[in-house]
Amino acid sequence: MVNLWTISSLMIVMAEPKDKTSSLWLWLGIPLGAGILYVLSVGPAVRLSERNVLPATCITKFYWPLRILDGTPLQRLLRVYVRFWTPRPFEGDFTGR
Secondary structure (H helix, E strand, C coil): CCCCCCHHHHHHHHHCCCCHHHHHHHHHHHHHHHHHHHHHCHHHHHHHHHCCCCCHHHHHHHCHHHHHHCCCHHHHHHHHHHHHHCCCCCCCCCCCC
8 A cells, every 4th residue: 555645644644743852853753854855956957948948047036045055075976967858969960962
């Protein structure tokens, strides 16, 4: 049987913690998970921007907190990750040969 998380089941878990450590992990896990998802979402957002689905100004405004990584080793890692998501330039001619 698949256990699906819903908002109501999450609220029940938050309302009745079994002990203090499970409550602590919940309070640490949710912001940490949200932060990780925020950073990882920059790749798909850049891809959508390259395809003109999202405006570039939207990307620069929404992801401006990531500028804190400038000059750190994590910046290089983030650039490699974003480069993975960007479409490769077209190589070839348009004749279909």
